């Protein structure tokens with residue numbers, strides 16, 4: 001195991017219906033928003049039980065590069081505000097983290113020197129053009145090669161004037177979230193009018209607005225227009241919820257095996273897209289019971305084929321697609337064309353890998369058609385995509401010999417995934 005890319009993990013088969021409780025780590029989306037908002041606040045924020053993974057380390061690293069500072073505490077980090085006096089040219093490492101690539105460029109305008117943004121080969125294919133255009137209209141000076149993807153350089157200007165801007169956020173909701181999260185630090189705040197097709201991932205937009213409010217910002221939404229007033233943010237303590245999208249493969253395991261899985265600490269109220277599993281899983285024959293301890297899912301005797309528009313919850317697609325390979329009949333997933341610009345082109349990757357193991361899966365422009373068939377073992381390529389490791393694990397529950405390539409790539413959001421999965425299976 002000297003080279004993680006040559007490494008394979010044989011996903012374990014469930015020999016009986018599961019009966020397990022699991023705890024998943026903190027939400028990536030909440031953790032990285034909390035860090036950004038803390039960096040823009042007027043006083044330090046104690047971020048409690050955050051996710052500790054590649055993407056969140058990249059975010060803390062980016063904020064340090066941009067003039068911030070964080071100290072480990074017993075259960076997280078104390079995140080200090082950015083100092084506006086950063087004067088040396090610097091490079092922000094993006095890895096393949098969409099949240100770091102989209103949320104931090106606006107913060108680079110607060111310093112006095114240029115910042116280069118670059119990362120993995122994969123992030124150089126992920127869209128960011130409409131966000132860079134909007135930031136330029138709000139006063140930023142940004143140099144790029146015109147491809148609308150990293151690398152690019154933001155010139156330090158000691159802040160942005162802000163104001164009104166049109167934005168096409170149809171390729172990623174993160175463009176809109178980026179402008180709203182940074183909005184309180186702009187001289188005039190920001191008013192964003194969405195143009196073009198509706199953005200995906202509506203729950204992540206709601207998460208952005210909710211967290212801005214918790215940090216004391218004044219935000220308003222009227223249809224497709226959003227306003228954030230200039231404010232000095234403040235939130236002495238922020239407790240991060242468990243990641244409900246990371247919980248998805250564990251709940252899918254209950255459904256796939258006709259067993260029971262309890263996810264501890266499921267929040268009663270949340271903006272996370274993973275909460276939609278409480279609606280989806282009953283449609284797949286499962287029973288879902290929330291209680292004070294969390295959420296319990298028990299799979300039914302069979303899984304019906306379904307038609308699903310996953311536009312609002314696109315990041316759940318890999319795990320849901322894997323689960324639907326065990327359905328009684330064909331399924332169709334629509335509304336997720338934007339997944340072609342995720343960690344990898346997830347539509348093509350899922351069609352290729354699920355088909356390679358025997359399912360009949362075809363791509364459409366904006367989704368997948370899945371016709372279940374008898375599956376067999378083989379290599380499941382993961383394209384440096386954490387959620388493909390999770391999808392492969394779900395398949396492996398009922399298929400002998402699923403060899404998951406590069407399982408360590410799951411460390412983007414859950415470094416202990418393989419251990420937690422294995423112990424769930426007893």
Ligand SMILES: O=C(O)C1=C[C@@H](OP(=O)(O)O)[C@@H](O)[C@H](O)C1
Nearest residue numbers: 029172173174200201204314315
């Ligand atoms: O804002 C966020 O934290 C996220 C928004 C979504 O991005 P897209 O809107 O690009 O799908 C989601 O898929 C991603 O995992 C996290």
Ligand SMILES: C=C(OP(=O)(O)O)C(=O)O
Nearest residue numbers: 096097098099315342343
């Ligand atoms: C799309 C995802 O990640 P990112 O934050 O890199 O966009 C994801 O986690 O499914």
